[in-house]
Structure formats: structure tokens, C-alpha cells
Amino acid sequence: MKFAIIKERKNPPDRRVVFSPEKLQEFKQQFPQAEIVVESSDIRIFTDQEYQKAGFEVVTDVSDCDVLLGVKEVPLENLIPNKKYFYFSHTIKKQPYNRKLLKAMLAKNIEMYDHETIVKENGARLIGFGRYAGLVGAYNGFRAIGLKEEIFNLPKVETLADLDAVKAELDKIKLPNLKILLTGTGKVAYGAKEILDHLGIKQVSDALYLTSTFTEPVYCMADVMEYAKRKDGKVGDKYAFYKDPTDYESNFMPYAKVTDYFIAGHFYGNKAPYLFTREDAKLAEFNIKYVADVSCDVDGPVASTIKASTIADPIYGYDPQTEKEVDFKNEDVITVMAVDNLPCELPKDASEGFGEMFLEHVIAAFYNNDKDGILARAKMTTNEGELAERYSYLQQYVDGKE
Numbered sequence: 001m002k003f004a005i006i007k008e009r010k011n012p013p014d015r016r017v018v019f020s021p022e023k024l025q026e027f028k029q030q031f032p033q034a035e036i037v038v039e040s041s042d043i044r045i046f047t048d049q050e051y052q053k054a055g056f057e058v059v060t061d062v063s064d065c066d067v068l069l070g071v072k073e074v075p076l077e078n079l080i081p082n083k084k085y086f087y088f089s090h091t092i093k094k095q096p097y098n099r100k101l102l103k104a105m106l107a108k109n110i111e112m113y114d115h116e117t118i119v120k121e122n123g124a125r126l127i128g129f130g131r132y133a134g135l136v137g138a139y140n141g142f143r144a145i146g147l148k149e150e151i152f153n154l155p156k157v158e159t160l161a162d163l164d165a166v167k168a169e170l171d172k173i174k175l176p177n178l179k180i181l182l183t184g185t186g187k188v189a190y191g192a193k194e195i196l197d198h199l200g201i202k203q204v205s206d207a208l209y210l211t212s213t214f215t216e217p218v219y220c221m222a223d224v225m226e227y228a229k230r231k232d233g234k235v236g237d238k239y240a241f242y243k244d245p246t247d248y249e250s251n252f253m254p255y256a257k258v259t260d261y262f263i264a265g266h267f268y269g270n271k272a273p274y275l276f277t278r279e280d281a282k283l284a285e286f287n288i289k290y291v292a293d294v295s296c297d298v299d300g301p302v303a304s305t306i307k308a309s310t311i312a313d314p315i316y317g318y319d320p321q322t323e324k325e326v327d328f329k330n331e332d333v334i335t336v337m338a339v340d341n342l343p344c345e346l347p348k349d350a351s352e353g354f355g356e357m358f359l360e361h362v363i364a365a366f367y368n369n370d371k372d373g374i375l376a377r378a379k380m381t382t383n384e385g386e387l388a389e390r391y392s393y394l395q396q397y398v399d400g401k402e
Contacts (some may be wrong), residue, residue, distance in 0.1 A: 001366065002035040004065035005051075008043065010072040015045040016129070016354070017345040018069040018086070021054035023355030028055070030359070031367050037065065045347040066364075069086030069358075071115075073101055081108035082383060086362070092380070093270075094397040103398055105381050108131060112381040117391075118362060119377055124372070127357040129343035132350040133294050134191020134265055136342040138182075139166055141263060142173070142195075144315045148328060149288070150200070150334050151176065157345040158311055166346070169286045174363050175199065179209065180219035181259040183275070188294050193221060210254055220255075225267065227252045228273055245272040252276050253286075261290040264302050274301040280371035281320035281334065291318075293338040308340040 005024070008014045019027060037059045038051040048058045052104045062068060063080055068162045070087035079085075084204040092114060105112050118126050136145060146152035152173040160166050180201065180209055196203070209220035223238070230236045241248055252275040256262075264275070280286060281303050283323050293305045304318040306325060317328035325336045328335045344349040367376040371394050387394055398401045 001033075001067060002065045002136060003069060004036075005038045005063040005066045006062060006068050006070045007041040008070060008072055009040045009075050009078055009332060010130045010248075013043045013044055013248045014072050014341070015294070015353045016071045016344060017044050017046060019355040021046055021347075022358055023359060025053070025354065026053050027355075027359050027363055029362065033367075034363075035065075037062065037088075037215070048297055053331045053354060066383045073098065076101060076104045079104055079108055079110060081110065084111040084113065084132075086113045086115060088116060089380075090259060091394065091397075092116055092391070094394065094402065099397060099400065102381075102394065105396065106387070109385050110378060110381060111382045111383050113362075113375065113378045114344045114380055116380075117378040117380060120375060121373065121377075126361045127354060129197075129350050129354060130185060130187030131191035131194075131353060132343035132346050134193070135163065135166070135186040135195055136345045137188075137265070137294035137339070138192035138195035138263055139170065140314055140337045140339065140342070142170070142175070142199075142288060144328065144335050144337050145172065145176075145178075145261065147315065149176065156314075161348070163337045163346060163349045170195070170199055175201070175217045177212070177215065178217045178260045179258055180217065180261045180263065181255050182219055182221045182263045182265055183224075184265035184267065184295075185221070185223050186265070186267060187217050188267075192263045192265045192292075192294065204249070210258060219231065222255065227255060227275060241272075242269065245269060249273050250275055253280060253283075255286055257285045260301075261294070264286045264291065264293040264295045264305075265297055266297055268297050268301050273302065274303065276301075276303050278303045278320070278323050281318075286320070288334060291337070293325065293336065294342065296340040298338075298362065304334045304336050305338045307338070309336070309338045311339055311341065311345055314339050329354050350398070 037057045039062050040048050040060050052058055067084045089099045093167050146154055157166055182189055183380055196219050201219050204218045204220055206220055206226050225236045225238050227287040228248045230247055231249050250273045256276055290303050293302050296304055297307055298308055309316055315328050315337050316332035317326040317330050319326045319333050326333055361374055379388045
């Protein structure tokens, strides 16, 4: 079987890659029977020369390869028929802007394996860039606080070499007395937690967070059953919520009344209650002044996220009274960081971490007869131009009927 690391062609350019040269060497050592080539790229965080130095052939044509490994969507004109592809297709939630991409893959008899569909039997994601989104998102939120309050000036992550350099910059700052809320318990939330812990911020329980004042910065990590509750007053169940959240409503306002800086690191599912609405944000007791929305669901559960921001221009202000975007330095606004491609700011570390997971879970599945069903669950489309049974729910989306 012949594998290729493909060139990223989506704009804006993404410098990440599935395998660093070092991880690709580990891949070859573990599975010497695999053939591996690297498609030449002038934007990748690792240069062609670094791959060549690691012992890999760099090519301009990957049409003789069986499995093509990328990060972002492949432009329609660059899709090669009858191949196995791995990348983030952004189609599993029926995203309208990528319907043509899914149709094209079906028309070209491509076997599509979306990185998001690489999951355990229970549906938990096995690979992704979530940790790095959390790391960069939390840092960017502190950067916004420093700029708004004019108390410190953290450089942009994209100007720093790696995660060690990011943490070195954090070591230089002194934080004001903040109460920080972090939602979620997945990779994104734990990435953000890594930043909070590096800064030496004390973690406190929900009960203490909601009822006490402090003389030092503190944070609380809230799971979904803390900020959502059953409408009928009965005890909530996390797994029941994940299956059907329609019996639940938000319980976020007790947190909003005492929080200064909110880091949204949760996963938001369809039909789940919003954490806070635009009407909630208008209330006098609503205290949140800074939001790092790592999840970044526009016009969704975090009302202040009225648009995704960019790496070039990551911070904006949200005026709760007018519900409009304003200068983030204005008085009485919520300062929002809602970049939707945060791991791109840390491409070296993100690529290295991604390759480690991909080698363990995906490449291994090619050589152990897929004993854990990883590939079987991940395959969205077949080489006969059809949706795999698990993804048959996408048929009306493909047909343009929804």
C-alpha cells in the first residue's frame, strides 16, 4: 500500500500536516512494508528538504498512491478518482458550503475517511487538533485581556516558534484578580486547562466558585450537567443529554453572574440549549467581560459570538445592548476572541501531536485487519460512489433536498 502526504491547497493556507518528518520515520519503522511519499509544498511548516533528509521521496504527482493524507478540504479539481482520502471534509453536519465536495467524491468513487469520523465504538473522537485549539484559545483570551486593560502585551501565537515559546511568554505576565469559567471536559477544554495550570491559577469547585469571592485568580471547570438542567427539575444525566437534549434548559446564568473571563471549550450538539442568549447578556447581573469561544458556533450557544474572527484580526467587541460588533476597547462591551482555526497558529506542535494519534489509531488499523473497526466506522463513502450505511443520513443533503 502506498501512502502520500498531500499538499494543502485550501485558502487561506494551512501549514499543518498529518505527519511531521520524525513521525513519518516512526511510521516507516513500525510498518516497513508501507510505501510513503510526500507531495511537494511551499507552505507546509516542515520543508520538502526536511522530509528528504528524513529519507522520504518528495514528488509532484501522487496519482499512483492508494491513500492520500491531508488536513483541510481538497479543492474539487484536485480530487483524484478511486483513491482513499483522509482529511476534514466538513460535511458530516450537512454543511451547505461543502455539499459539492461530497457529491464530487461520490462521483469520483472516492473512499472518504473524515478525521472527525475516526472514533471509538462509543463515538468518542480518537484524533484531532482539539488540544491545540484549547491551548491557543485560552492564550488568545489572556492576550485580549492584556490589550483591553493595557496591563500586558502578549505576542500573537503565530509569531512564536512552538508551545514552549508560548508558555515562556505567559511566564512574563501578572494577571489581575479574575474569576475564570472553562466549559467542557474534552481535548479542547483540557488544552485550555493546560494554559490555566501553567499560569498557576487555582482551580476551585463549582460550589466555591459560585458562592465565594477570592483575592487571587481562580478557575472552575464546568461539565454539561453543571450548566444545563432538566426542565422538569429531575436529576440530569449526561449521556441522556447527549442522546436527546430537548428535555434540558440552560443553567448558565449563576456562572455568568460571577465570571469575568469565560473560555468556551465545550462541544455543542444540535438542539442543545444555548448557554446564554442575547437577552441574557443584556441583564445588569450578567458579569462576563471576556470570552474566548474556542468552540466558535456563530449565532449559537454563546450569544456574543456573532462572527468567527481571524488569526490576522482575532478580537472584536460585542455590545450586548445593540447586539452589534464594536471596538473591543469600548466600555461596557464583551471582548470576544472567536478564531475558528486556532490550531493553525501552532502548526509544528499541532502536526506532531496529530501524527502521534494518527499513527497509533489509523495507520495501525491498515495493518491489523482493522480489528477495532476504526476504518469501518470512519468510511463515509465507498469506491462504488455510494454513502456508507453509517452515513446514509447524508443522502438528502447530497441530493440537495435539505
